[in-house]
Amino acid sequence: MTEQREPQPQQRSWPRRLLNRMEVNRAVFYALVNRGWQFLSGPVTMLLIVAFFSSEEQGYYVTFGALIALQTFVEMGMQVVTLYLASHEWHNLDLNERGYLTGDSSALSRLRSLAVLVLKWYAVAGTLFVTAIGIAGYYFFLSQPETEVTWRGPWLCVVGLTALSLMAAPCIALLEGCNQVSVTNRYRAMQGIMGTLVVWGAISNGAGLWTCVAVSAVRLFWELWLIAVRYRRFFATLLKPQTGPQVSWSEEVWPLHWKLAIQAMAAYFTSSFVIPLMFEYQGAAVAGQLGLTWTALMTLQMAAYSWMLTRAPLFGTLVAKNDITELNRVFRRLFQVSTTVLLIGGILFCLIVFLLQTIRDMDVPTALVALEPIWKLAQRLQQRILPLYPTVLLTLAILPIHIALCVMAYIRPFKQEPFLLLNTISQLATGLLVWYLGKIYGPVGAGWGFLIIGYLLTVPGFLLVLKRFVARRT
Secondary structure, three states: OOOOOOOOOOOOOHHHHHHHHOOOOHHHHHHHHHHHHHHHHHHHHHHHHHHHOOHHHHHHHHHHHHHHHHHHHHHOOHHHHHHHHHHHHHOOEEEOOOOOEEEOHHHHHHHHHHHHHHHHHHHHHHHHHHHHHHHHHHHHHHOOOOOOOOOHHHHHHHHHHHHHHHHHHHHHHHHHHOOOHHHHHHHHHHHHHHHHHHHHHHHHOOOOOHHHHHHHHHHHHHHHHHHHHHOHHHHHHHOOOOOOOOOOHHHHHHHHHHHHHHHHHHHHHHOOOHHHHHHHHOOHHHHHHHHHHHHHHHHHHHHHHHHHHOOHHHHHHHHHHOOHHHHHHHHHHHHHHHHHHHHHHHHHHHHHHHHHHHOOOOOOOHHHHHHHHHHHHHHHHHHHOOOHHHHHHHHHHHHHHHHHHHHHHHHHHHOOOOOHHHHHHHHHHHHHHHHHHHHHHOHHHHHHHHHHHHHHHHHHHHHHHHHHHHHHHO
């Protein structure tokens, strides 16, 4: 009689095993698709900008983005607060097969009250963005020397569309806090791919700075689709009248929010501040060079951070369950993987800049004479990005930013903010040093400003905070 064997589990394919070993779940996968697409399509976008934009127009293009980033001064870190507070309620809730929220009535009531609070906050934030930052940016460009670049209409349209996207931001944060990260990241990936294709079409057809308007419109379209179509029943549940316990603004939101608000505003000085600084003191051409380089590096940094960011709801749930052992295991693994990705990506980026710099004054090789137009375009690209030396400095500068973000991602699910003073001082000191050295020495000075504060204050400071926090809990 033949012995009956138990069915063996199906062996996973080697790509699936590799992704699992690298801690790539569905949410991380879609985040990486988005960031990977941006990184791979970036060179094409750069070449199109070089081919169709003047150096001045390129400077205005990247400075638009840097000034739009001032929205952090009206948003003030509320997305992070919303995400973590929602994740603490989510472990008692679920989505049924029709897409409605179900579960513990108290948790559902608290989530509804949180939604009302943040929606009101962002309605005010969007209005402030239009009236304050829109007008301030207008007069910033107006104070520059007269130019042939058409910027007034595009700037006003971008400000209006960004304000509407800002009002949609709390809905996306609520979804991510309720562990819908894989879906929101899938929509972001579609948003990013569609946005890039629109950019290519707009630039190629001579749209100039109206390209920024097209990108903002694509972003708003996908956000509204996600809210009003894909998750309409989710939000229909949240908008029902509240009949139970509520989230307390004074006891739960404000104690975390005011700390995040200060840090969010200070963070501008370690992210986008350097571009308008170069625009003001070094001119639109230099701002354009730094803007393209810095955008590529920040895309790389956010791609690496995707491993950590997409696990934020999981971190909040593990803290709520007091499963600190699993939290520590996941955090260590994600930190190792994300930092490795960042280092390898930075090295590859610097090698690309080195190769572009190598062919700067070279004639096209005989064997590649058929590719002479592409060769010439690559040489023009080298002139529109930073040289190798400041590029290396800025590449090294993104590592301290990454370490600080990872430490914050670990501690914030505990609803604690022990790095308020350190983070604020670090970012303001970075801004001051980048301003002082960048004003005199240009991008090289700005790069050294990032490096000095990053490695002498940010890295040791944040690692010390993490060590003390873990020791205190132990």
